[in-house]
Amino acid sequence: MGTDVIDSYVTDLGSRLQGSRKQVRDLLTETRDSLEDATEAHLGRGLTEQEAKKRAVEEFGPVREIANEYQAELAVAYGTRTLVWLAIVLPLMHMAWEYGRMLLVGPWQDLGTPTPSWYLVIAKANDMTSGAASGVALVALVLGRILARKYDTKLLAKLAASIAILAVGVVLLGNVAIIAATAHVDASRLMQSLPMSIASLITWTVIIRLGLLARRCLSCATIVA
Amino acid sequence: MKPDALRGHLDALLLATLDGRQLHGYAIIEALQQGSGGALDLPTGTVYPALRRLERAGHVTSDWSTVGGRKRRTYRLTQAGQRALQAERSAWREFTTVIDGVLGGGGKWAQT
Numbered sequence: 001m002g003t004d005v006i007d008s009y010v011t012d013l014g015s016r017l018q019g020s021r022k023q024v025r026d027l028l029t030e031t032r033d034s035l036e037d038a039t040e041a042h043l044g045r046g047l048t049e050q051e052a053k054k055r056a057v058e059e060f061g062p063v064r065e066i067a068n069e070y071q072a073e074l075a076v077a078y079g080t081r082t083l084v085w086l087a088i089v090l091p092l093m094h095m096a097w098e099y100g101r102m103l104l105v106g107p108w109q110d111l112g113t114p115t116p117s118w119y120l121v122i123a124k125a126n127d128m129t130s131g132a133a134s135g136v137a138l139v140a141l142v143l144g145r146i147l148a149r150k151y152d153t154k155l156l157a158k159l160a161a162s163i164a165i166l167a168v169g170v171v172l173l174g175n176v177a178i179i180a181a182t183a184h185v186d187a188s189r190l191m192q193s194l195p196m197s198i199a200s201l202i203t204w205t206v207i208i209r210l211g212l213l214a215r216r217c218l219s220c221a222t223i224v225a
Numbered sequence: 226m227k228p229d230a231l232r233g234h235l236d237a238l239l240l241a242t243l244d245g246r247q248l249h250g251y252a253i254i255e256a257l258q259q260g261s262g263g264a265l266d267l268p269t270g271t272v273y274p275a276l277r278r279l280e281r282a283g284h285v286t287s288d289w290s291t292v293g294g295r296k297r298r299t300y301r302l303t304q305a306g307q308r309a310l311q312a313e314r315s316a317w318r319e320f321t322t323v324i325d326g327v328l329g330g331g332g333k334w335a336q337t
Contacts, residue, residue, distance in 0.1 A: 030250055030273055030298050037251035038269065061268025069274040076281065148282035149236055153274070 005053045006035045009063060016067035018220050019074030020081065027070055035060060068224060072153040075220035079160025080144060082213045086137040086167050093206050094130035097199055104193045113186040122181045129174035133167035157221040164214035172207055235267070235275050237313040240284060240306055247301040249292055250276065276300055284309045 010032050017024050038056035039049070047055060060066065140163045144156060182189050191197060242248070242256045253276070254269045279285040284306035287298050302310065 026298065027273065029296075031270070033249070033295065033297055034251045034254070034269060034273070038254075041255070059269050061270040066268065066270035069271055073274045073277040073281075077277070080281070145281065145283060148278055149284075153278060 005050075005057050006032065006039070009035065009057045009060070012063050013067055013070070016063070017071055017074060018223055019071070019078045023074055023077050027074070031060070069153075071220070071224045072157055075157035075217070075224055076144070076153050076160060078220045079157055079164060079217050080141065082164045082210075082217045083137040083141050083144075083160060085213060086164060086210060087134050087141065089206060089210065090130040090134040090137075090167075090171060093203055094127070097203055098127070100199045101196060104196050113189075116185065119181050119185050122177050126174035126178040129170050133171050136163060137167055154221075154224045157224065161214070161218040161221040164217050168207065168211045168214045172211065175203070175207060235271070236279060236284075237310070237317065238265075239272070239275055239279060240302065240310040240313060243285065243300055243302045243306070244310060245302075247299050249297040249299045253300065279306070282309075 010028055013031060014024065014028050017027070035053070035056045038059060039052045042052035042055050043049065140160060144160060147156065179190065238257060239253065242253050242260065248256065250273060251269075254272055257265050257267075257272075276285060276287070280287055280300075282305075283303060285300050286303050287300045289296055289298050291297070292299065
């Protein structure tokens with residue numbers, strides 16, 4: 001007995017897709033449903049089972065072309081999800097960190113070693129990066145919804161991925177800058193409080209996680225032809 | 226009708242197909258084919274990404290439900306989708322009126 005053409009088609013399609021597992025599963029379930037419905041319709045018109053399945057697959061479209069269209073949607077969905085994470089997590093993470101710092105360490109000015117003015121500029125800039133990155137992600141989400149039908153899905157997916165990469169990059173840069181500046185001014189400040197060191201570690205874990213999400217976003221968007 | 230000619234109108238056709246009812250993917254495809262008397266010849270697989278696009282735009286919403294003993298994703302128009310459909314219909318009427326005024330003239334300029 002030969003391989004089922006519907007199974008082969010769905011497997012081939014699935015092997016070409018990259019994105020959220022749930023989204024891929026939903027699309028493939030819907031594809032299989034559609035192919036089975038079409039098969040039933042063709043059986044009703046008098047075709048044999050094999051002919052009906054073959055016709056259903058042919059009507060569905062060339063797997064490469066369909067995979068490309070599916071992938072564009074998966075990429076834009078992944079991009080949207082990443083931007084939602086960025087818009088919510090970045091300001092929350094920053095607020096939690098700042099609140100913890102004020103409680104456990106206090107204002108930078110009250111520390112034992114003098115804090116140069118340039119350091120405060122870097123600290124201020126770092127404070128702003130999370131808010132700015134979150135704001136950009138939020139604007140991108142709103143624009144993405146408004147422009148969903150006006151612009152090509154592949155372009156929107158690439159834009160969402162680029163914005164996500166840029167947003168995480170800016171936050172990463174801000175955090176690296178403040179750590180380097182702190183080490184330059186007084187390295188002991190970096191290990192001054194164990195809870196703050198743990199908070200910093202959590203912050204970095206979140207940033208790295210967001211970075212990985214953004215990278216996958218780009219990967220999903222760039223495999224679209 | 227060729228797929229390329231249809232592609233630009235697929236969103237509007239899908240909105241019109243879902244007007245006042247809730248359908249699953251293949252039922253939408255069947256309704257499109259029946260509505261066109263079988264003239265719409267689009268790879269059926271292109272309908273699903275288009276439905277996702279409409280959902281992303283907030284014009285369509287979907288739910289998984291059991292239809293005929295099978296779990297299926299069904300789609301329906303949102304209020305924004307209803308408004309988008311009205312806009313599409315007006316734009317289409319305007320477009321056909323203008324084009325018909327020129328193309329449907331029966332060569333009246335040649336007769337003058």
